[in-house]
Amino acid sequence: MPNSDFLAQPSLPRPEVGPDDAGAVAERVFGLSGRITELGSNQDRNFLVDTGAERFVLKIANPVFSLDELHAQNAALERLAGIDVRIPTVVPALDGAEVAPVEVRGRTLNARVLSFLDGEPLTEVARPSREQLRTLGHLSGRIAAGLSGLRHAGLARTTQWDARIGGDVVELLADHVPQPAKRLAVQRAAERALSALAPLRNRLRVQAVHGDVTDDNIVLGDDGPGVIDFGDVADGWLVAELAATVTSALHHVPDDPLAVLDVIEAFHEESPLDDVDLAALWPLVVLRGAVLVVSGEQQVALDGDNAYADENRAHEWVAFDIARRLPAVEVEAVVRARLAAGREQHGAPSLGRLIAIDSTDQNLADLSVTGHALDAGRWTRPDAEDAVLGTICRTFGHALTRYGEARLSRAVLDRSDASATIALGVTLDAPSGLVVHAPFGGELRLTDGSWLLHGDGLDLWLDGLSRPLTTASVERGDAIGSAVRLTAQLSRIPGRRPPAFVTPALPAAVWAGVSPDPSSLFGIDLAVEDADAAAALSRREASFARVQEHYFAEPPLIERGWRHHLFDTRAQSYLDMVNNVTQIGHAHPRLVDAVRDQWARLNTNSRFHYEELSRFTERLAEVAPEGLDTVFLVNSGSEAVDLALRLAQVHTARRTILAVTEAYHGWTVGADAVSSSLGDNPRALETRPDWVELIASPNIFHGRHRGAGSAPAYLAELDEQLARLDAAGTGIAGFIAEPVFGNAGGLMLPDGYLAGVYERVRSRGGVCIADEVQVGYGRLGHYFWGSAQQGVVPDVITVAKAMGNGHPLGAVITRREIAESFAAEGSFFSSAGGSPVSSVVGLTVLDVMRDERLQQNAATVGDHLATRLRALGQRHPLVGAVHGLGLYLGVELVRDRETLEPATAEAALICERMLQEGAIVQPTGDGKNVLKIKPPLCITRESADRFVDALDLVLATI
Incomplete structure (x- = not known):
């Protein structure tokens, strides 16, 4: 029988085996009798056999798996017997066979028995400690290292968990995801991951991997941690072993996804990752999450009574959702910096001046949400930043941008993901030109079109440098060229440039350790302190009567509006779907000018004429x-x-x-x-x-x-x-x-x-x-x-x-x-x-x-919006009705369409989730279960569609 090929046979319902069948097999074939309890499994049948004196696991394999594949699992156990990890041991049948054919309900199946590892599964630990996360990484890395030399005919198999075919698995099984919005999110995330992996595939190392060193398969016991369930052992990408482990950890730390850095670092200590592995890791985490989602939906559809697969779906979606929302380039940079910090290296060099020119606050460009240089929609123009810098240069000679500033000019409207708005580099605009000096000694070389000054523990990346010295080695203070416009970015990743702009997904303190503040290079403080929304909320509640409620449990700090969009201090845009107060849109230039003009002339009370x-x-x-x-x-x-x-x-x-x-x-x-x-x-x-x-x-x-x-x-x-x-x-x-x-x-x-x-x-x-x-x-x-x-x-x-x-x-x-x-x-x-x-x-x-024909727009866009919202009711039972007309609409959420029980808690949760999707909506009604939809009348059809798409996804995943 050939080894299994999931793409050729993607339907793998578990064999029909009950506890009574399992008990008969255990006693007849393996000489074991006692209490039989079924254990969870996606595609096999696993049973705990408790004899009273000892416990064992009876594994009855899916008939699609060949004998070679089952023997390969045993070979992996034997290979790992000498490492410092608890693993099961093979218990032979009465006839000495490690894999025994058995008859169950008229069908021949293959059975094995393994020793049972005592301990609490890590999956049952709601919030693993840092030590437990490191244990997870160490186990995964140790297993990967232990299997590196294993060769076996049964390893040449193609399982659905083989990352090399992850894209095929998602494509093959996507239709099992019943909700179109959820399916589309999975497909798009998988496509992005595959695109990132495309240039790396042929360079990734292949070896025998466990394939599932996850929280499900880690047990924590008095004798130390153990790894169970070797059913997915096969040849695969080494780094995919880590990706599977990281993905399983994510749903435990939804509010602190960077906690998985401990998992990654610990794995690296056991099984060092190379440059290509690091580039591929996060795309593989996203792809693994996508495969988990589609596979879970398929397994439940095939095997409706599979409670194990059914219960896993919720946390599998959480893990996938966290992974897809973190930009891969950002995670890669943070991972590289973390691993680089762990290497033995000298401290960062002391920094000299990059330029011999003095600056004051007048030379600093304010491109933030709260600045006025980009008022009246000027931030939407492609040359917005150049225009601001040019204005400063004409008055003060040169201009500088700021480090860590969330630039309004980088905001994206109708976004589905966080926008990369926060600058990690600084640009100097000096039309008269200036000499650039090396702020520290090191090697200067041209890399990917930019100049890299590689120092001891610190790199400096420069764009716009002209006529550099021909020598590669420079000393601190050496003139290395000239520039009219110079962009500088520091990096603690040797030879690698961090992203120039990042999203607010990761804390500012994290980026300070990856791409430090370059203020000392320019002799003026260029750092922008991240506005603390939580602190601002505390101040509000200290002096503002709390009965004057605010939207959201952890509200973003909103400091600007434009048309039917709002912006927080991190330059993230939000569709404003509740603001019937703002009829013609936020910050309308005609209104701003009219008010400014009138207030400059007169404002008094109506008893005057x-x-x-x-x-x-x-x-x-x-x-x-x-x-x-x-x-x-x-x-x-x-x-x-x-x-x-x-x-x-x-x-x-x-x-x-x-x-x-x-x-x-x-x-x-x-x-x-x-x-x-x-x-x-x-x-x-x-x-x-x-x-x-x-x-x-x-x-x-x-x-x-x-x-x-x-x-x-x-x-x-x-x-x-x-x-x-x-x-x-x-x-x-x-x-x-x-x-x-x-x-x-x-x-x-x-x-x-x-x-x-x-x-x-x-x-x-x-x-x-x-x-x-x-x-x-x-x-x-x-x-x-x-x-x-x-x-x-x-x-x-x-x-x-x-x-x-x-x-x-x-x-x-x-x-x-x-x-x-x-x-x-x-x-x-x-x-x-x-x-x-x-x-x-x-x-x-x-x-x-x-x-601007805004009433007509309310009719046209409102009718379109209402039609799309009513279509949601055909897919989501929670939608009881859509009320209203024009741009005053309400989506009434009910738990039961007969009793009309208000879905109050669900409505509140949906509003919180919609904030993550970049849309602001709130509940109303006596039951607080009606989503009120009353945006500014200037809303576009495109924005209305984005809102419904986001709501569709949230309803599908709540």
């Missing part, structure tokens, strides 16, 4: 529904709602306001009184004042009556409630509701509902208030006002948020006679409402919306 006020209120009256011609200007939505309630009560000379449950209207006393959202206030229903009459929320998804046609049922209930109020002599001052339930996640009202309520309220002399703070002002795309979707015209509209694009600005728009009723309580005044700056902000927002 200035033209911007009338211009703005005229425009608001123009865009308001027919008949609403009078405007009050205030500074927030809460203030607008409060004023609208007072207008209704004063105009009608009554107090009672009808408000729907599940609603949120604001935090002032009046606005809070009509807010009944349990998500915002768990005691809302029991703490309403006596002048608020709550009526049932017409929730078409999980209300008492459901569906778009449920309005008559809700109106019938309202009729009963109004009849009781009429009988009690309670007059209605007004009714307030959002025309689309924003707080519930963009839930549309049943058809005809508002028309029916308005008719009933007006027939009793009441005022109808539409709270359009969240859902109006063009956000619905197909309608400027939410009330228009219901075919009604309210008596009063409240609006804020979008009006000011983040500036505190709100309005109440009503009819003249209602507005003038307020005179009965005196005049009205809002200090900031209607100020010159506020008026200019409001006018500019309306101008930009018109000129």
